[in-house]
Amino acid sequence: MLLLSLATLTVTMSDEIVLQTRALTKVYRDFWGRQKVRALKALDLEVQRGEVFGLLGPNGSGKTTTIKLLLGLLFPTEGEALVFGKPASDVGKNERLGYLPEESYLYRFLTAEETLDFYGRLFDMPADVRNQRVDELIKLVGLERARKRQLQEYSKGMTRRIGLAQALINDPELILLDEPTSGLDPIGTREMKDMILRLKDEGKTVVMCSHLLADVQDVCDRIAILHQGELKELGRVDELLTVADVTQIRARNLSAECRSEIRETIARHHGELLAMDNPTTTLEELFLTIVRDSEARPGRRAGVK
Amino acid sequence: MVLEQQLLPYFQWLLTGGDDQIGALPTFALVFLGLVMAGLAVGYAIAAARHGLLRGGDVTYHTIVDGLREIIDTSPRRIWALARLAIKESLRRRVGVALGVYFLILLFANWFLSTNHQDPARLYLSFVLTATTYLVIGVAVLLSAFSLPGDFKSKTIYTVVTKPVRAGEIILGRIIGFTIVVTALLAIMSLGSYVFVIRSLDHAHSVDASTLERIVDANDSTIGQSGRTTTDAGHFHEFKLDADGYAATSTVNGHTHEISPAGENRFAVSGPHGFVRARVPQYGKLRFIDRNGADKDRGISVGNEWTYRSFIDGNTPATAIWTFDEVSPAMGQQYLPLALIVRVFRTHKGVIGRPIAGQIQLRNPETKATSDPFPFDAMDQQVAEYNINRELTTNNGQPIDLYEDLVSKGGQVEVLVKCLERGQYFGFAQPDCYVRLPDGSPAASYAKVCVSIWVQAVVVIAVGVTISTLVSGPVALLFTAGFIILGLWRQDFVDIATGKSYGGGPAESVYRILTQANVMVKLEESVLTSLLVGFDRFFAKPIMWAVAQFLPDFSAYSTVEYAAEGYNVPWDRVFQDVTTCLAYVAGLALMGYFLLRTREVAR
Numbered sequence: 005m006l007l008l009s010l011a012t013l014t015v016t017m018s019d020e021i022v023l024q025t026r027a028l029t030k031v032y033r034d035f036w037g038r039q040k041v042r043a044l045k046a047l048d049l050e051v052q053r054g055e056v057f058g059l060l061g062p063n064g065s066g067k068t069t070t071i072k073l074l075l076g077l078l079f080p081t082e083g084e085a086l087v088f089g090k091p092a093s094d095v096g097k098n099e100r101l102g103y104l105p106e107e108s109y110l111y112r113f114l115t116a117e118e119t120l121d122f123y124g125r126l127f128d129m130p131a132d133v134r135n136q137r138v139d140e141l142i143k144l145v146g147l148e149r150a151r152k153r154q155l156q157e158y159s160k161g162m163t164r165r166i167g168l169a170q171a172l173i174n175d176p177e178l179i180l181l182d183e184p185t186s187g188l189d190p191i192g193t194r195e196m197k198d199m200i201l202r203l204k205d206e207g208k209t210v211v212m213c214s215h216l217l218a219d220v221q222d223v224c225d226r227i228a229i230l231h232q233g234e235l236k237e238l239g240r241v242d243e244l245l246t247v248a249d250v251t252q253i254r255a256r257n258l259s260a261e262c263r264s265e266i267r268e269t270i271a272r273h274h275g276e277l278l279a280m281d282n283p284t285t286t287l288e289e290l291f292l293t294i295v296r297d298s299e300a301r302p303g304r305r306a307g308v309k
Numbered sequence: 310m311v312l313e314q315q316l317l318p319y320f321q322w323l324l325t326g327g328d329d330q331i332g333a334l335p336t337f338a339l340v341f342l343g344l345v346m347a348g349l350a351v352g353y354a355i356a357a358a359r360h361g362l363l364r365g366g367d368v369t370y371h372t373i374v375d376g377l378r379e380i381i382d383t384s385p386r387r388i389w390a391l392a393r394l395a396i397k398e399s400l401r402r403r404v405g406v407a408l409g410v411y412f413l414i415l416l417f418a419n420w421f422l423s424t425n426h427q428d429p430a431r432l433y434l435s436f437v438l439t440a441t442t443y444l445v446i447g448v449a450v451l452l453s454a455f456s457l458p459g460d461f462k463s464k465t466i467y468t469v470v471t472k473p474v475r476a477g478e479i480i481l482g483r484i485i486g487f488t489i490v491v492t493a494l495l496a497i498m499s500l501g502s503y504v505f506v507i508r509s510l511d512h513a514h515s516v517d518a519s520t521l522e523r524i525v526d527a528n529d530s531t532i533g534q535s536g537r538t539t540t541d542a543g544h545f546h547e548f549k550l551d552a553d554g555y556a557a558t559s560t561v562n563g564h565t566h567e568i569s570p571a572g573e574n575r576f577a578v579s580g581p582h583g584f585v586r587a588r589v590p591q592y593g594k595l596r597f598i599d600r601n602g603a604d605k606d607r608g609i610s611v612g613n614e615w616t617y618r619s620f621i622d623g624n625t626p627a628t629a630i631w632t633f634d635e636v637s638p639a640m641g642q643q644y645l646p647l648a649l650i651v652r653v654f655r656t657h658k659g660v661i662g663r664p665i666a667g668q669i670q671l672r673n674p675e676t677k678a679t680s681d682p683f684p685f686d687a688m689d690q691q692v693a694e695y696n697i698n699r700e701l702t703t704n705n706g707q708p709i710d711l712y713e714d715l716v717s718k719g720g721q722v723e724v725l726v727k728c729l730e731r732g733q734y735f736g737f738a739q740p741d742c743y744v745r746l747p748d749g750s751p752a753a754s755y756a757k758v759c760v761s762i763w764v765q766a767v768v769v770i771a772v773g774v775t776i777s778t779l780v781s782g783p784v785a786l787l788f789t790a791g792f793i794i795l796g797l798w799r800q801d802f803v804d805i806a807t808g809k810s811y812g813g814g815p816a817e818s819v820y821r822i823l824t825q826a827n828v829m830v831k832l833e834e835s836v837l838t839s840l841l842v843g844f845d846r847f848f849a850k851p852i853m854w855a856v857a858q859f860l861p862d863f864s865a866y867s868t869v870e871y872a873a874e875g876y877n878v879p880w881d882r883v884f885q886d887v888t889t890c891l892a893y894v895a896g897l898a899l900m901g902y903f904l905l906r907t908r909e910v911a912r
Contacts, residue, residue, distance in 0.1 A: 075471050077911035086352055095379065103564040109464040111394065113401040125390030126472035170468060
C-alpha cells in the first residue's frame with residue numbers, strides 16, 4: 005500500500021514537472037570547431053505545470069539559447085533538456101507545445117487565415133476543427149478585419165498577434181514566449197500580459213524570456229535570472245522582490261496632523277523614515293488612461309487627473 | 310536514330326539487367342546499402358567527436374531508431390500543407406516569369422528557324438524541346454536550391470520545426486510542391502510548343518496550272534497529268550495525277566501533300582502530311598561478313614573516334630546482316646516495310662551528284678534461300694523507307710514468297726546489305742535497319758518526351774532540396790548545377806575514375822596542364838609524379854568512382870532526339886526513367902531527412 009502510494013506520488017510529481025534542464029550547457033563554435041562563446045553554463049531548472057516562469061537577463065545572457073535548446077532548435081553541448089519528460093530533440097513533444105519566437109518568423113506572403121490554416125495542418129488537424137480554431141484565434145487576437153490581408157501588410161503589433169495565434173493553434177499545454185512584448189505598443193503589451201495571465205488561468209504553463217523587467221514582474225510566478233550564461237537567481241517573484249527590512253504603508257485621505265503623528269511614531273520606535281509623499285502612477289497607466297479617454301471622447305483633449 | 314545503348318525490356322532492366330550490367334533494383338540496393346554504411350560511419354564519427362565514443366554510439370543509435378519511427382509517423386496532411394506552401398512560395402517568387410521568357414523565345418524563334426530546311430520538323434522540335442528542358446531545369450534548380458536556405462535565413466523554419474513536423478515531411482513537401490509547380494510549367498510550355506510547331510510547319514500549296522502536262526499511254530490516251538505545286542514555304546512538290554485527278558506529291562523536306570479534284574481543271578491540295586511522326590521500329594541483331602567472307606561482330610573502322618558505327622567496303626563480299634525475329638504477314642500483307650539508314654564514307658568523290666549504290670537482299674536463315682538483290686541509292690544519314698514486295702524472285706529467277714520462303718519457321722529473316730561501289734564504304738550500327746511497325750501517335754510520343762524532361766526536373770529538385778538542408782542557397786545552387794554538369798558527362802567521369810581515359814586522374818591532369826604535357830606523353834618519373842599518381846589512384850579515383858555510382862546520367866534521360874528524329878518513345882524507356890526518378894527521390898529524401906535531422910536549425 006505504502007509502495008503504491010509512493011509510486012503514485014512519484015508519477016504525480018514527475019507529471020507536474022513540465023520542463024527540466026540538467027546541467028544544460030551550450031558552447032558556440034566556429035567553422036573549425038574552436039570555441040567562440042560559452043552561451044550557457046550548466047543550467048539546472050524545473051518548471052511546474054500551470055506556472056508562469058520568466059527567464060530574465062540582459063542581452064546575451066543565454067535566455068534565447070535556453071529556449072532554443074528546449075525546443076530542439078539547438079543541440080546541447082553538455083547536459084540535457086527535457087520537455088514533458090522527453091528529450092528536446094523528440095518531435096513528439098511539439099504536439100503539446102506552442103512557441104512564439106522573438107520576432108514572428110512567419111511566411112509574409114500568406115494571409116492571417118492561410119497562416120493559421122497552414123500551422124493547423126502541421127498539427128494534422130481535420131478541416132472542420134482547423135477552421136473553427138482559426139476563427140476562434142483570429143477573434144481572440146483581434147484580427148477579424150485583417151484576416152484576408154497578407155502578413156507583409158501587417159504592422160509589427162499585428163504580426164506579433166498573429167504570431168501568438170499560431171503559437172496557440174493546437175491549444176498547447178506549454179507555451180514558450182521569446183520576448184513576447186518586443187515591438188508592442190503599451191496597449192499591445194498590456195494585452196499580451198493579460199493574455200499570458202488568461203492562459204495561466206486556463207491551467208497552461210508559460211515560459212517567457214524577456215529583458216523588460218516590468219513585464220516579467222507583472223505576470224511571472226517564478227523567475228530565473230541569467231547573466232553571461234549562468235543562473236544567478238531563481239525563485240518566486242514576490243519572495244525575491246520583498247525587501248524584508250522595509251515596511252510600506254499606503255493610505256488615502258490622511259490629514260497633515262496624521263502624517264506628522266506617523267513620523268513621530270516611527271521616530272519613537274527608532275525607525276528610519278525613508279519616504280512619505282504622494283505616489284505617482286506609472287507611465288504605462290497614464291498612457292493607457294489617455295488612449296481609453298481619447299477613444300471614448302474622440303476629438304477632445306484628454307483630461308487626466 | 311542513334312541508340313548507343315540497347316534498350317532492355319522494363320522488367321529485365323529492373324531485375325536482371327543486360328550483358329554487362331546488373332539489374333536496376335540490385336544496383337539501387339547496393340548503392341543504397343553503401344550509402345547507408347557510409348552515412349552510419351560518418352554520423353558515428355561526428356557523434357563520437359561531439360559526445361565521446363559511448364555516448365556517440367547512443368546518439369547514432371537513437372537517431373536511426375527515431376528516424377525509422379518518424380518515417381512511420383509521416384502524415385500526408387502535413388506533407389500536403391508543406392507542398393502547398395512551396396507552391397505559394399514559388400508563385401510569390403514569380404516563377405511565372407519563366408513562362409514569359411519562354412513565350413518570348415517562341416515569338417522570336419521564327420527569326421532563326423526556317424521551314425525551308427531538309428527536315429524542318431526536326432529543327433523545330435529539337436529547338437522547342439531543348440528550350441523547354443533548359444528552362445524547366447533552370448526553374449527547378451532555382452526553386453529547390455533557395456527555398457530551405459531562405460527559410461533558415463528568415464528563420465521561418467523555427468515556427469515549422471517547432472510543430473510536430475518530421476524532417477522527412479519538410480523534404481518531401483518541398484519536393485512535391487516544386488514538382489507540381491514544374492509540372493504545371495512543363496505542361497503549359499509543352500502544349501504551347503506543340504501548337505507552335507504544328508502551326509509553324511503548316512503551309513498550303515496550290516497546283517501550278519502552267520506546269521500541268523498530259524501523261525499518255527502507248528495509244529496516246531491520257532492516263533493522267535504531271536506537274537508541280539506552287540512554291541510556298543521555300544519549296545514545291547512534283548506530282549503525277551491519276552486519271553481521276555488524285556495524287557500524292559513527292560516528299561520534300563520530310564512531308565507530302567495530297568491532291569484531289571475540286572471542279573473542272575481545279576485541284577485541292579491538302580495540308581502537309583508526315584512532318585511529325587512517331588515511327589515504331591522493330592530492331593534486329595546486326596553482324597558482319599568481312600571482305601574475305603568471314604563472320605565478324607563488327608565491320609571495319611574508317612578512323613572515326615566515335616565507334617558507334619562500323620563499315621563494310623564496297624564491291625567486295627563484305628556485308629551487313631540483320632536478323633529480325635517474329636516476322637509475319639501482320640507487319641504488311643503485301644510487303645515487308647523496312648527502313649535503312651546508311652552512313653556513307655567516300656574515299657573518292659565518285660560521280661558528282663550521284664549517290665552511292667547499294668543492294669538489299671532477304672535471306673532465310675535456315676534454308677539460306679535468298680531473294681534477288683534490290684538496288685538502292687544510299688543517301689548519307691537519311692532514313693530511307695522501303696517496302697519489299699512479298700512476291701520476289703531468287704537469284705536464278707525462281708518466284709518465291711517473302712513470308713513463305715524467306716522467313717524461317719521460327720519467324721526469322723535476314724536482311725543483307727552491301728555497298729556496290731569499289732573504294733566506297735557503308736557504315737552501320739544495329740539500330741540503322743529495322744522493320745517499320747505502324748506509326749504511333751506523334752502527340753502521345755511528344756507527351757512521353759515531356760515525361761523525360763519532367764523526370765530530369767524532378768531529380769534536380771530532389772538534389773537541390775536535399776543539399777539545401779545543409780548549405781546556403783548559392784552553394785546549393787552551385788552544387789546542384791555541378792551535379793547536373795557531372796551527370797551530363799557521367800560517362801567521361803566514370804572513364805576517368807576507372808582509368809579508361811588518357812591523362813590520369815585530377816591531380817595528374819593538373820600537373821599535365823601546368824607542365825603543358827599532353828595526355829599521350831609519358832610522365833617523367835619523379836617523387837612528385839609518383840605522389841600525384843598515387844593520390845589519384847588511392848584517393849581521387851575511388852571517390853570519383855563512389856560518386857559515379859549515384860550520379861544520374863542526365864544525357865541518357867533526354868528523349869528529345871526521339872521526337873526530333875520522328876521516332877516513338879518506347880514505353881520501356883518511359884517506365885525506366887520514371888522508376889529511376891522515384892528511386893532518386895526516395896534515396897535523396899531519406900538522405901535529406903538525416904541531414905536536416907542532425908543539423909542545428911538555429912545554428
